[in-house]
Amino acid sequence: MTTPIVVGNWKMNTTADQARQLAEQICSQVTERALDTRTTVVLCPPFVNLSAVGEVIEDRPIALGAQNCWSEPYGAFTGEISAAMLRAVGCRYVIVGHSERRTIFREDDQLIVRKLERVWEEKLVPILCIGETLAERQLHQTWDVLSRQLALVSAHSSRTRAWICAYEPVWAIGTGIAATAEEIEQAHAYLRSFLDAHGCHHVPLLYGGSVTEENAASIAAIAHVDGVLVGGASLVAERFLRIIQAQANA
Ligand code: PGA
Numbered sequence: 001m002t003t004p005i006v007v008g009n010w011k012m013n014t015t016a017d018q019a020r021q022l023a024e025q026i027c028s029q030v031t032e033r034a035l036d037t038r039t040t041v042v043l044c045p046p047f048v049n050l051s052a053v054g055e056v057i058e059d060r061p062i063a064l065g066a067q068n069c070w071s072e073p074y075g076a077f078t079g080e081i082s083a084a085m086l087r088a089v090g091c092r093y094v095i096v097g098h099s100e101r102r103t104i105f106r107e108d109d110q111l112i113v114r115k116l117e118r119v120w121e122e123k124l125v126p127i128l129c130i131g132e133t134l135a136e137r138q139l140h141q142t143w144d145v146l147s148r149q150l151a152l153v154s155a156h157s158s159r160t161r162a163w164i165c166a167y168e169p170v171w172a173i174g175t176g177i178a179a180t181a182e183e184i185e186q187a188h189a190y191l192r193s194f195l196d197a198h199g200c201h202h203v204p205l206l207y208g209g210s211v212t213e214e215n216a217a218s219i220a221a222i223a224h225v226d227g228v229l230v231g232g233a234s235l236v237a238e239r240f241l242r243i244i245q246a247q248a249n250a
Helices: 016-032 047-057 083-088 099-104 109-121 134-138 142-154 181-197 216-220 237-249
Strands: 005-009 040-044 062-066 093-096 125-130 164-167 205-208 227-230
Touching (some): 016 047, 040 093, 047 062, 125 142
Parallel strands (some): 005 040, 040 062
16 A cells, blocks of 8 residues: 545535635645645536635645546547546546445446546546445345446456545445444455455555544554545534544555
8 A cells, every 4th residue: 555545525615705715724734744746636526616725735745536437438428537537637547436335326236337448548536436325234135245346347347447445335424323333343344355266455444434534543543444535524624634633644
């Protein structure tokens, strides 16, 4: 593993002015506190604010990411955004298969793997999100669900390219109830051995789901946690910075 990765997923929040201001606050503090040498920080604003945030972080040690992209390279797909467009505005990372996309927008594993292919074609780094629902966990199906969500990717000829896997239990996202240290440790141990067995030793494993400045240090200390994907707490600069700090200190 190299440096821990901290991704801020702003979801459908911020206007352009708010996005610029938030990026500015995060950037200046990351540099001032010398956190850039010990972490990789990625900001994922809404599509329409990518350029505004890109201007703020240009030449600074923070990377730009998108929250989604479409599965075809171009064409008649009204309302969609291609991976090439994301590269052209300066993105280096793209979140793919977030549980909100899977649930609200009915994205399935076949669609998600086509999106990964587009992202790889543009030499961007996909951040693939996987995770079980509460019902699946209660039915003891967690490992089956995670293996199924990884099946197409772990058999793909491009799996040796750069990508990141984010374990985000659906029941922990936006609920204020993060998985316990034990649950995270078990899931990450399972996923690490699954990925290693499929030639993906190089793939960092992030945890996501109600990460806060309070639980960040204990999550950072868990084996096989290579970073975090943060939603709500990434919208307040000081909270996000404390999470970055926890990863830097781990
Ligand atoms: P949360 O979101 O930190 O607000 O739970 C995480 C995510 O959706 O990636």
